[in-house]
Amino acid sequence: MKVLVLSQHYWPETFRINEVVESLQQAGCSVSVLTGQPNYPDGAIFPDYRAMGMGPQLHEAGYMIYRVPVSPRRQGRAMQLISNYLSFLVSASLVGPWLLRGQHFDVIFVYGISPILQAIPGVVLKRFKRAALVTWVQDLWPQSLQATGFVRDRRILALVGGVVRWIYRHSDLLLVQSRGFVSVVQAMASKTPIEYHPNPGELAFGQALPAGAPAFRLDPGFNVVFAGNMGTVQALDTLLQAAELLLPHLNVRLVLVGSGSRSEWLRQQIAQRGLLNVHLPGRFEPEDMPGILAQASALLVSLTSGPILSQTVPSKVQAYLAAGRPIIASLDGEGARVVEEAGAGLACPAEDAPALAQVILRLRAMPEAELKRMGDSGRRYYQQHFEPTMLAKRLVQHFEKLVRR
Structure with a gap:
């Protein structure tokens, strides 16, 4: 089966779709990728790439990546982000068909992270290639725009909602990363079929830990590790408030691994509040993360409150389950449900x-045997629900059923 993956972001940028493509290859698919020029997260075009560059690139795994021009994100201000999103939309719709001329695909698979509008080139390519269009919805639009406060104008939200309905109804199959998405997407999708397909865990967590010292060594004590993006919806102020309450407990610390739009704000707040129990070691490569997470006393996932975010399962939940350490879920709804259903930790x-x-202190007071039981339970749940090879085979089954139909 020939599959074209459409994603604004792709290798050497670090996104889960990179490993999904590898898993699809291993499952027997012939995969090509249409994407932009790499510039995430820092906003600068990566070395050896050009913003206005276009053309094919052979990945070391043997498949072709077709790149179209983009306006880089730069410092991530609103107009720069909008320019970045729109440039990919236009380039992929106009340049993409030309780069892919003469090629046949059975399925066009859109990795629908924000903004979901990047699926528009998928609708265009569907017409050129006479292929089935599958959109994997990773975020709810326009609901997320409203929930984060990025857009408040009701007219703009209504316009975006109309475009999203158009995308959903021109797709042949919609996959959603959370069961909580189903009813919201169904209300906008009319008769387009919807299936639940979660994000898989990272391939690195299915391998043995690398020999030698980890990329970052945690200090002795009860280390609560938060890993991943540090943005507006991760409720970082809540983490700092909790850290203030935990200052009297000298052996408890929060280790925030990663980067994002609020990294500098975090550094300033930690210094201003005198939070000696909060550490910011920075960002590490995906292959380094299993070794770092394995040292944690507990792993922390957090989101702000709200009906939309409560329907989301942060992708780090899969990595935490695979790491086999107790999980603290400071969030509502579907993400907390997964952690509790897995028996992998505690939610608040x-x-x-x-x-x-209080949850952090409860875990610290538990016997080591109980913490190990939580970690083992989480790893078993991961193998049953989020293991990459299993999910890749299921994804191929979705494709085959759709093409037959």
Whole structure:
């Protein structure tokens, strides 16, 4: 089966779709990728690439990547982000068909992270290639725009909602990364079929830990590790408030691994509040993360409160389950449900700093055998629900059924 993956972001940028493509290859698919010029997260075009560059690139794994021009994100201000999104939309719609001329595909597979508008080139390519269009919805639009406060104008939200309906209804199959998405997407999708297909875990977590010292060594004590993006919806202020409450407990610390739009704000706040129990070691490569997470006393996932975010399962939940360490879920809804259903840790309401501090202290007081039981339970749940090879085979089954139909 020939599959074209459409994603604004792709290798050497670090996104889960990179490993999904590898898994699809291993499952027997012939895969090509249409993407932009790499510039995430820092906003500068990567070395050896050009913003206005276009053309094919052979990946070391043997498949072709076709790149179209983009306007880089730069410092991530609103107009720069809009320019970045629109440039890919236009380039992929106009240049993409030319780069892919003469090629046949059975399925066009859109990796629908924000903004979902990047699926528009998928609708265009569907017409050129007479292929089935599958859109994998990773975020709810326009609901997320409203929930984050990025857009408040009701007219703009209504316009975006109309475009999203058009995308959903021109797709042949919609996959959603959370069961909580189903009803929201169904209300906008009319008769387009919808299936639940979660994000898989990272391939690195299915391998043995690398020999030698980890990329970052945690200090002795009860280390609560948060890993991943540090943005507006991760409720970082709640984490800092909890850290203030935990200052009297000298052996408890929060280790925030990663980067994002609020990294500098975090550094300033930690210094201003005198939070000696919060560490910011920076960002590490995906292959380094299993070795770092394996040292944690507990792993922390957090989101702000709100009906839309409560329907989301942060992708780090899969990595945490695979790491086999107890999980603290400072969030509402579907993400907390997964952690509790797995028996992998404890949950508390989103943006409730006192409750978060209490959960951390509860875990610290537990016997090591109970913490190990939580970690083992989480790893078993991961193997049953999020293991990459299993999910890749299921994805191929979706494709085959759709093409036959």
